[in-house]
Amino acid sequence: MFSRCFSVLAIACQKEYYIRTLGVFMEEKAKKQKTNEPVSPLMERLVSLAKRRGFIYAGSEIYGGLGGTWDYGPLGVELKNNIKKEWWKRFVSYRRDMYGIDSSILMNSKVWEASGHLKNFVDPMVDCKKCKGRFRADKIDVSSGCPTCGAKDFTEARPFNMMFKTHAGPVEDSGAEVYLRPETAQGMFVNFKNVIDSFHPKLPFGIAQIGKAFRNEITPGNFIFRTREFEQMEIEYFIKPGGWESQFDYWLGEMRKWTEFLGIAKGVSEREVSAEDRAHYSKRTIDIDFEFPFGKEELYGLAYRTDFDLKNHIEKSGIDLVYYNEETKKKLVPHVIEPTFGVDRTMLAVLLNSFAEEEVKEGEIRAVLKFPARLAPVKVAVFPLVSNKENILAKAEEVHGRLKESIDSVRWDDIGNIGKRYRRQDEIGTPWCVTVDYQTLEDGTVTVRDRDTMKQERIAAGELAGYFHKKLSQ
Numbered sequence: 001m002f003s004r005c006f007s008v009l010a011i012a013c014q015k016e017y018y019i020r021t022l023g024v025f026m027e028e029k030a031k032k033q034k035t036n037e038p039v040s041p042l043m044e045r046l047v048s049l050a051k052r053r054g055f056i057y058a059g060s061e062i063y064g065g066l067g068g069t070w071d072y073g074p075l076g077v078e079l080k081n082n083i084k085k086e087w088w089k090r091f092v093s094y095r096r097d098m099y100g101i102d103s104s105i106l107m108n109s110k111v112w113e114a115s116g117h118l119k120n121f122v123d124p125m126v127d128c129k130k131c132k133g134r135f136r137a138d139k140i141d142v143s144s145g146c147p148t149c150g151a152k153d154f155t156e157a158r159p160f161n162m163m164f165k166t167h168a169g170p171v172e173d174s175g176a177e178v179y180l181r182p183e184t185a186q187g188m189f190v191n192f193k194n195v196i197d198s199f200h201p202k203l204p205f206g207i208a209q210i211g212k213a214f215r216n217e218i219t220p221g222n223f224i225f226r227t228r229e230f231e232q233m234e235i236e237y238f239i240k241p242g243g244w245e246s247q248f249d250y251w252l253g254e255m256r257k258w259t260e261f262l263g264i265a266k267g268v269s270e271r272e273v274s275a276e277d278r279a280h281y282s283k284r285t286i287d288i289d290f291e292f293p294f295g296k297e298e299l300y301g302l303a304y305r306t307d308f309d310l311k312n313h314i315e316k317s318g319i320d321l322v323y324y325n326e327e328t329k330k331k332l333v334p335h336v337i338e339p340t341f342g343v344d345r346t347m348l349a350v351l352l353n354s355f356a357e358e359e360v361k362e363g364e365i366r367a368v369l370k371f372p373a374r375l376a377p378v379k380v381a382v383f384p385l386v387s388n389k390e391n392i393l394a395k396a397e398e399v400h401g402r403l404k405e406s407i408d409s410v411r412w413d414d415i416g417n418i419g420k421r422y423r424r425q426d427e428i429g430t431p432w433c434v435t436v437d438y439q440t441l442e443d444g445t446v447t448v449r450d451r452d453t454m455k456q457e458r459i460a461a462g463e464l465a466g467y468f469h470k471k472l473s474q
């Protein structure tokens with residue numbers, strides 16, 4: 001009976017609920033058709049839900065926004081933190097060969113000279129001479145005209161460096177110029193020697209971090225897909241020179257497993273990036289694409305960075321960033337495999353993949369976010385069946401208080417009838433709802449309702465924590 005958004009959309013189109021939202025959508029579509037902006041009903045509905053329920057807001061909204069920036073609301077930040085927490089556990093805490101760091105966003109400008117970003121971190125930019133629209137030449141089909149006004153009158157493509165420039169200190173002269181990092185990776189390279197000196201790891205080993213990166217994208221868009229400020233989860237995995245192919249395959253496998261954990265593996269595909277499209281530092285890159293509603297686009301990347309970065313930092317800094325091989329008694333410059341994951345694109349893929357609209361009974365549609373339970377911003381919601389009966393309220397508060405001590409993010413909800421509370425929790429992706437009712441007072445059991453199956457079962461209140469822990473570890 002229940003199916004994912006597309007098929008249900010078709011069934012539900014006649015329903016009043018849809019007629020209302022569809023009306024808004026059609027107006028927006030008409031508006032967008034005038035400007036040739038792409039329209040995706042699924043995205044429209046998700047953006048609207050994300051705003052309404054406190055996941056994601058437009059940045060600086062009260063001042064008309066700021067292009068390419070988004071703010072995460074109370075539920076968005078929980079979802080984002082859960083993604084980062086699961087990533088960190090899997091790729092850092094649970095491994096013996098990984099060292100986590102948190103390096104500065106502002107770095108000495110020489111870092112970007114050594115890494116090649118000052119010279120090579122450029123996108124080709126064209127301007128439409130008619131409407132003055134600005135585009136990335138590699139992302140539009142110049143021969144079919146301007147995506148905004150249709151004119152076929154572009155400037156020549158010219159390189160545009162995407163790094164944000166600012167000044168450290170009160171004097172704005174050229175010596176004080178610094179850049180907001182466009183990738184977190186360089187933090188791992190500049191701390192390579194520090195980690196070796198502190199921990200003496202054996203090759204292969206990795207340094208990982210999660211943090212903000214900034215790119216002055218020419219055309220930010222598609223919600224949180226392409227923004228100017230975003231977060232990355234990156235690993236620089238240092239290996240002996242030679243034999244990089246097996247490490248590359250291993251990390252591809254680990255990235256696949258991560259997409260399976262997120263529940264998005266079905267929408268994912270891998271693409272070998274050609275030599276001319278690869279970043280300046282890479283000898284081999286596989287992009288992991290996701291089937292977004294606006295097309296198949298990069299979600300993650302896996303690159304073989306060779307010894308490019310360490311060698312250049314050795315040359316430019318004069319510091320010996322080498323590894324001493326105890327077996328051969330020789331120094332070597334390790335090579336690097338880099339798996340890189342965008343946090344915001346992960347959020348978008350998870351939101352899109354989890355979003356469904358289902359006809360629960362004749363004429364009643366529910367919107368639901370079927371997050372994997374460990375990612376859900378709220379894990380359990382506790383309801384008193386009625387809010388005007390002292391003994392039920394007291395029992396529900398006791399259940400809520402006890403659960404809060406052992407499960408992250410347990411919510412209380414006593415507004416409206418139970419049906420409305422279920423719909424509200426479905427919309428924010430809460431996997432389980434617990435209702436304390438009259439029977440609880442008699443036999444100590446509560447109703448646990450499952451978000452996906454909508455089935456209810458009775459469980460002893462004292463066994464709830466164990467029950468949810470078991471479910472969360474599956």
Ligand code: ATP
Nearest residue numbers: 217225226227230298299300301340341342344345
């Ligand atoms: P694209 O081709 O889409 O511009 P990229 O190849 O430049 O991406 P990388 O340099 O490989 O991206 O960055 C690593 C990861 O960081 C990407 O796989 C993506 O998840 C994320 N990312 C990159 N740019 C952005 C952005 N502007 N907004 C949000 N996430 C981004």
